[in-house]
Amino acid sequence: QVQLVESGGGLVQPGGSLRLSCAASGFTVDYYAMGWFRQAPGNERDWVSCISSGGVGTYYADSVKGRFTISRDNAKNTVYLEMNSLQPKNTAVYYCATDFSGTCLLEDFESWGQGTQVTVSS
DSSP states (O other), rough: EEEHHHHOOEEEOOOOOOOEEEEEEEOOOOGGGGEEEOOOOOOOOOEEEEOOOGGOOEOOOOOTTTTTEEETTTTOOOEEOOOOEOGGGEEEEEEEEEEESSSSHHHHHOOOOOOOEEEEEE
């Protein structure tokens, strides 16, 4: 059974940082693309970042370039999203997902975690 479990969310002040984790089971994350998405209150679910199979490429939404970093620890079968310089507009539920094609094609994400809440507020 493929499972993704996000963790690391919480309350942070503007300008602060968080590191989200996505622990995978049932498959090896290095073999596939792993992406992060978020859904803010009243908004659609938006793509944030993706790391392709084998780590050959990383991709970021323009809104987070230079502030967020996606990575993975293959030994732990876990994908991370380091988020810096957080602002209230970044408040959202953050989800990780798997693209089994391995190429970070948005339409190919088909396995999703339950999400972790990130709240940026003073």
